[in-house]
Amino acid sequence: MTLSLSRRLVVCALLAGGSFSLFSSTAQAFDLAEQGKLTVAFTGDMPGSGWQDGKLIGYDGEIMQKVAEKLGLQVQPALMEWSGTIASVEASRVDVMLGTMGWTEKRTQIMSLSEPIHYFKNGIMQSSKTNWDKLSDLEGKKVGTITGFSFVPELKKISGLELSLYDTSDAAVRDLIAGRIDAVIGDPPVVSYAIKQNPDWNMHFLAFTDTSPDFPLLTGLGQVVYGFNKKNDDLRQKVDGIIAEMWKTCEMKAIGERYGLSADVWYTPAGENFRAGVDRAADYKLPSCAAGG
Template sequence: MALSLSRRMVTCALLAGSFMSLSSIANAFELAEQGKLTVAFTGDMPGSGWQDGKLVGYDGEIMQRIADKLGLKIQPALMEWSGTIASVQSGRVDVMLGTMGWTEKRTKIMTLSEPIHYFKNGIMQSSKTSWDKLADLEGKKIGTITGFSFVPELKSIKDLQLSLYDTSDAAVRDLIAGRIDAVIGDPPVISYAIKQNPDWNMHFLAFTDNSPDFPLLTGLGQVVYGLNQKNDDLRQKMDAIIADMWKTCEMKEIGARYGLSSDVWFKPVGQNFRAGVDRRADYKLPSCAAGG
């Protein structure tokens, strides 16, 4: 009886300590709503969605796991891409996601997480064409999304006629209708949409260029989360969880559920732009290639 009571007391003490630990973490940050992690997301799959009270999609599922481990409840804030970064800056939301690529410019206005996967930009187009170079875009009508980091680079391509859209869906609809010739969008979102709709007769080809004059269009892309700069301590806690997920290759396990299974998404091939910018000069990008 005494032994049983002692065990119960120890168990209760451990549970209380665990609860207090999570509670103290949840209250340690300057959040839009205390005890909750308010997340701005676009709802573009396979990156993000909301189902049965949880974030889903590749970006979303990882964020949900991070929130769970920090003892924070997700408060969803669905919005168009053009509003996500401004919402983070103003403090209306705590973090934004939506296959956002790392750029040096964004480090000036937000604090950015470790990468959750990598990508190469490319061209969504009719299966009758095989454009995979910047020169292929010259003189073409091209659609992309308002606020994407590479918009200034697209504007500098000779005779390119650029149309900006608030959503990927709107851009793709115009492509299918023949009002534009191609779409430059989020590679995971575009690839997922094409896979789900084979009747579109579209395909996606990554840029084969590697031009220093067009680093955002042709360089190595890193998908990250963006947080308000006052919450850099929260970003560091998130980064520690992300680092553990890379070590166990959990990133790739989650990716496989959303069509991101090849090494290109999880093995950084190309210049590491972050070293010496928002990371130490000797910073190495995380990796999880075949075999772990």
């Protein structure tokens, strides 16, 4: 499978001690896990993140690589399962985590979260023989998702849904292809990328058409962010400044197009802004890249 192969390539690159780029020694003295380096926890699930030729790749990864270079820091890669990324940030073993992580109010209580790098709508990965796009379509179905995903409690509220939790996206997809489960609710960019790379799976992804206040994480506007240790909020603010500039120039979209994220939906916030008054000011506006930018 493509996803597991991409992770194996990442591991091989790390074990091979791929060359690192050396950046300016004028980096600000942040409180880092290792001085002079930005230690980044990532999952290796494309199109979000990967490691190639001594650099982070993927949509999340390429943006973070550019951020590190602008900060004058050398990227120190820390490949791990999704379930370990947030805990590693909390324990200060890494400086930042990425992996198409969605913003949630609960996560603001344990981490300092960056500005969004793109937006998304959750949905259902399923056989091309079905066209499920509502929460009610999942009633009585066997559904897989990833341990630690924010919307797991909401999935458990769906009537008759039999939920299976997996450590990795590729494990969940394997069971879907084998018919052991009926659907996968995963990171939209990850599953969309996997489907595009593997047409023989005969799978497709449909975003939820529901907009339910009882299921805000499943049906609301998703914001992909980076997570920092709260004691490193100064680092997060510096990163946010760089991200803001990338939005202004539409560099976000230029990077996204390299990984199949070309539609305006990824770069235009459409839905309620849950962050205003939570971890941002009450008058906070979400960034966007205008169509055609």
